[in-house]
Amino acid sequence: MKKAAITIIQAIGVFSILASALSLLPLENWYVRVFDFPRMQLLALSLLCITLYLWLGSKHRRRDKVLLVGLSLASIYQAINIYPYTALAPVQVKQAKQDNRQENELSIMVSNVLMTNQNYGKLMSLVKQKNPDILLLLETDSVWQNALEPVTQNYPYRVEIPLPNTYGMHLYSQLPLRQKRVKYLLEKEIPSIKTFIKLRSGIWVELHAVHPKPPVPTEAPNSKKRDAEIVLVAYDIADSDYPVVVAGDFNDVAWSRTTALFQEVSKLLDPRVGRGLFSTFNANYPPLRWPLDHVFHSDHFKLVQIERLPYIGSDHFPIYIKLSFAPENEYEQEEPEADEDTHEEAMETIEEGVEAAQEEEE
Missing domain, CATH: 3.60.10.10 (Endonuclease/exonuclease/phosphatase)
Structure with a gap:
């Protein structure tokens, strides 16, 4: 059961990494540009895979380390894209004063x-x-x-x-x-x-x-x-x-x-x-x-x-x-x-x- 769970996590993790990498390509094909859209979802998937893999995986094999590094890079990349649209980032448009006409x-x-x-x-x-x-x-x-x-x-x-x-x-x-x-x-x-x-x-x-x-x-x-x-x-x-x-x-x-x-x-x-x-x-x-x-x-x-x-x-x-x-x-x-x-x-x-x-x- 544990082995099957790890295999599923690995598959989802590889998908998250590839989807994040594809969106970096300067191509206009729909199957590339579609990955511009779900950045929040890919970030959530990557973080979930990291968490579950650290909990279930051995973490000592080379492929484990490669997967974790790939997921970490994907998470960082997606977070950088999303960050401006969070309350943590400075606003681009200032709030209007209440006394404006x-x-x-x-x-x-x-x-x-x-x-x-x-x-x-x-x-x-x-x-x-x-x-x-x-x-x-x-x-x-x-x-x-x-x-x-x-x-x-x-x-x-x-x-x-x-x-x-x-x-x-x-x-x-x-x-x-x-x-x-x-x-x-x-x-x-x-x-x-x-x-x-x-x-x-x-x-x-x-x-x-x-x-x-x-x-x-x-x-x-x-x-x-x-x-x-x-x-x-x-x-x-x-x-x-x-x-x-x-x-x-x-x-x-x-x-x-x-x-x-x-x-x-x-x-x-x-x-x-x-x-x-x-x-x-x-x-x-x-x-x-x-x-x-x-x-x-x-x-x-x-x-x-x-x-x-x-x-x-x-x-x-x-x-x-x-x-x-x-x-x-x-x-x-x-x-x-x-x-x-x-x-x-x-x-x-x-x-x-x-x-x-x-x-x-x-």
């Missing part, structure tokens, strides 16, 4: 509704409760658009893109919008939105909404187009003269190299750093959760509140954030910065994504 605040709710989900009432109740200035809905079709009319009628400004392919997108705003642009950056059926929001104080804020395809066998064989779309948005933002917010389902985790590229090129901040993971997917399987839905912003803002909202019947939890425009504190928060190597990597990412899109069209 409400006219400078901007609240946003992002929800991937799951197109086949029919629990419309749960989402409508949340919208009524949180009453966000901006409501961004993803995977929405015409059925969802019609079902949500009782709450969306309170949002006079909107961009509605109902699609039957799970990439529909609906943006509702209580604040004025201008220059509402729907873009199809790399694929004709995958929209993104760029617009400008007028805060109650009169300040205009640039807003981007995104939802690229994930690198999974049923959607895309690799992450090239997803990565390129994310980096293209970053370059669109890089030279902006406005305060900026980017929101959506990136189909990428906060700690991936692509998200790091996005932040370095765009110079946007992540309010989760130093506060928690706020894992939004998968809502149906607690052991398999990671942060896929994001809100990034320029250093013009500080954080009032961030919250993962309750279950609505989707495979994603909604996320809610309230920001405060505080330009007098500019440069108080350290922006990510891109060096020459970063720009070279980013341009290569875009070129590979464009080539992949062109090959699919042919």
Whole structure:
């Protein structure tokens, strides 16, 4: 019995080590990039294997020592990736002062509704409760658009893109919008939105909404187009003269190299750093959760509140954030910065994504 248990632990341990090593490879294939996602799970597996192996194993044989060293390195690597999204790390976005004027605040709710989900009432109740200035809905079709009319009628400004392919997108705003642009950056059926929001104080804020395809066998064989779309948005933002917010389902985790590229090129901040993971997917399987839905912003803002909202019947939890425009504190928060190597990597990412899109069209 003990021998069988040790064999199982060894097998799980080897998997944890290989999965951690695979994620280090600079390859875009889905079966490599998928291991960017479960870093918390791989850390837990590695630590569990170490604990059980020290308890059950002999620890004197060479293979035992090799396994323990490998598991220790895997644990350290995963912990380094996760650390910024724990309360132990310093925050990237400072907390807004309570005396800030409400006219400078901007609240946003992002929800991937799951197109086949029919629990419309749960989402409508949340919208009524949180009453966000901006409501961004993803995977929405015409059925969802019609079902949500009782709450969306309170949002006079909107961009509605109902699609039957799970990439529909609906943006509702209580604040004025201008220059509402729907873009199809790399694929004709995958929209993104760029617009400008007028805060109650009169300040205009640039807003981007995104939802690229994930690198999974049923959607895309690799992450090239997803990565390129994310980096293209970053370059669109890089030279902006406005305060900026980017929101959506990136189909990428906060700690991936692509998200790091996005932040370095765009110079946007992540309010989760130093506060928690706020894992939004998968809502149906607690052991398999990671942060896929994001809100990034320029250093013009500080954080009032961030919250993962309750279950609505989707495979994603909604996320809610309230920001405060505080330009007098500019440069108080350290922006990510891109060096020459970063720009070279980013341009290569875009070129590979464009080539992949062109090959699919042919």
